[in-house]
Amino acid sequence: METLVQALHKQPTAVNTEVKVINLALFGHGLVGGTLISQILESQQNIAKRKGIYLNIFAVANSKRLLLNENGISNQWLDQISQQPEGYSVQQVIDFAKQHQLENLIAVDNTASTTFINNYELLVNGDFHLISSNKIANTISFKFYQSLRETLHKNNKEYLYETNVGAGLPLIDTIKLLHLSGENITKITGVFSGTLSYLFNNFSVENQPFSAILQQAIANGYTEPDPREDLSGNDVARKLLVLARELELENEFDEIKIQNLIPEPLQALSVTEFLNQTDKLDPYYQDLKNKLEPNHVLRYVGELSGDLQQAKGILETKLIAVSAFTALGQLKGSDSIFEIYTESYGDNPIIIQGAGAGAKVTARGVFGDILRLASKN
Ligand SMILES: NC(=O)C1=CN([C@@H]2O[C@H](COP(=O)(O)OP(=O)(O)OC[C@H]3O[C@@H](n4cnc5c(N)ncnc54)[C@H](O)[C@@H]3O)[C@@H](O)[C@H]2O)C=CC1
């Protein structure tokens, strides 16, 4: 019997071309991954009709279980994955794709795992393009970064990660194009973290303990699974490093000057222990607020500077106090702001601003990467 996917291969679209099936393996279905699945299932038919591209999710996996269906998952996927046996390997996904002759393969990493990236080269060698919201692959050693790119090049595959910086904002694409076109980027500064933006935008002006605002940020899906990744400055540092490497700088993570905003006693706790005692953050942050001059607010900023034509740049993250009447001081909600200084634009930077965190905007950004790859290949 003909499957849905086989039928779609033949089905003429509105513009009378054949439907191209893109086969997706999605790893991680938490806030971002789960939202992405809903967004794809909702617009699958519409995209097939309008664009002649059918997004077939043939694999979904979490850290323990794997759901496979060559014809694509249905709306019951969450129930079905919970009934799968525990334990699987990524090789199983690759073998399944081969066995069912699935083409146009894309693997999407929506985990926050530090180890899942060890599967990236395996997937690329197994004929998959890569997309990730996970920033780890771009921010561990430069050696890994280079090796992955060599493997991608050898296999004629691509890796997109627009959501690594600024969630759904078109930042990496912009930097890539500027750099590729020979524009000399001289500095990038701004509020890189949507989470820290939300925290300080609200804490600076509201009469609430810091921990209450942190709980709101968690509930809104702005924070990393362990919010200390945000508060430590590590997540901002990762974003800086992703951008630096786009400019072909060879910096390593441990060369970044990072201001850690977690009081020492809370740094070594487990995630659950930390989440149960976030009120211990309050005196530390209240003290910072009490020291502010009138009409000043707190902002956590990142800066990439130095001679960016050399092998390494200067990367720094820090908490600063700014006048409430400046552009930085006026930031609202979870907005990030990136100021890109280049030779041609001189003292007037290109500014990209908008929601820098949140499951919906991030999933939409990953969706954008999928469509970018789908239209190319
Ligand atoms: N929340 C946001 O605004 C943004 C998040 N991101 C990134 O998105 C990624 C996902 O974040 P969330 O959805 O908030 O995390 P989450 O904790 O809600 O979901 C993570 C999922 O990954 C799964 N997982 C963990 N290890 C795995 C493995 N080895 N194999 C397969 N699945 C595995 C977990 O079971 C869970 O389903 C993170 O890397 C984060 O940095 C990027 C940009 C913005």
Ligand SMILES: N[C@@H](CC=O)C(=O)O
């Ligand atoms: N926690 C992150 C989410 C996206 O990467 C942030 O605040 O920017």
